[in-house]
Amino acid sequence: GAVVSQHPSRVICKSGTSVKIECRSLDFQATTMFWYRQFPKKSLMLMATSNEGSKATYEQGVEKDKFLINHASLTLSTLTVTSAHPEDSSFYICSVARGGGGYTFGSGTRLTVV
Amino acid sequence: QKEVEQNSGPLSVPEGAIASLNCTYSDRGSQSFFWYRQYSGKSPELIMSIYSNGDKEDGRFTAQLNKASQYVSLLIRDSQPSDSATYLCAVTGETSYDKVIFGPGTSLSVIP
Numbered sequence: 001g002a003v004v005s006q007h008p009s010r011v012i013c014k015s016g017t018s019v020k021i022e023c024r025s026l027d028f029q030a031t032t033m034f035w036y037r038q039f040p041k042k043s044l045m046l047m048a049t050s051n052e053g054s055k056a057t058y059e060q061g062v063e064k065d066k067f068l069i070n071h072a073s074l075t076l077s078t079l080t081v082t083s084a085h086p087e088d089s090s091f092y093i094c095s096v097a098r099g100g101g102g103y104t105f106g107s108g109t110r111l112t113v114v
Numbered sequence: 115q116k117e118v119e120q121n122s123g124p125l126s127v128p129e130g131a132i133a134s135l136n137c138t139y140s141d142r143g144s145q146s147f148f149w150y151r152q153y154s155g156k157s158p159e160l161i162m163s164i165y166s167n168g169d170k171e172d173g174r175f176t177a178q179l180n181k182a183s184q185y186v187s188l189l190i191r192d193s194q195p196s197d198s199a200t201y202l203c204a205v206t207g208e209t210s211y212d213k214v215i216f217g218p219g220t221s222l223s224v225i226p
Contacts, residue, residue: 108157
C-alpha cells in the first residue's frame, strides 16, 4: 500500500503565528488527499478534500481562509493553520486516497498553540 | 448530512472473549466500509475493509455487512489485551475517491 509521511509530528507555536503541516505520498501519485482533525477522545472530523492542481473542498463550518490547503503536486499536500489560537490545538491527520476504496493515513501532527 | 453511528462505549470484555462492535450509517449509497483501530495519540490503522453483503474473515477479525439494514459490525474473537483501543467505523460513497466519514468510535478494553 501507499506510504504516507506527515511532518512535523509535533509542533508548539505561539498564538497568532502560522504553522504548516506537510503530507507526502512517498510511493503513490495522490490526486486526492484528505485532512482531518481530532480532539481528545473524539472521532476524526473531516476538514477538507485536497485535489491536486485545484482548490480544496472544505467541509461545512471549516474556515478556508484559516486552514489553507495547497496540493501543488501529486506527492505533496500542505495544511497551513494561519493565525493560530489555542482552540486550534488538536491532532491533525492527512490521508491519501489510493483508489479502489483504499486509504492510507499519515502519522498525524499534534499541534499545541500557547 | 451523512452520518455514521457506533454503539456507545466503553466496552469491556475479558481476555479470550468475543468483542462485538456495531455501526450504522445513513447514506444508502455508501459502497465501502472500513474498520480502523486507533491507539491513543496515534493515527488510525486499517483492520478490515468490506464492500459486499455478508461476512469477511481475517484471522481473529470478522466484518459483517448488511446494506439493506445499513449496518456493519466487527467481531474480534479470542480478544487480547493488545486489542484494547478505540475502533472507528468508516464509510465512503460511490466513487473510489470519495471522502471517508468516520463514526465516533467505540473504546474497547480487554481485561487480562
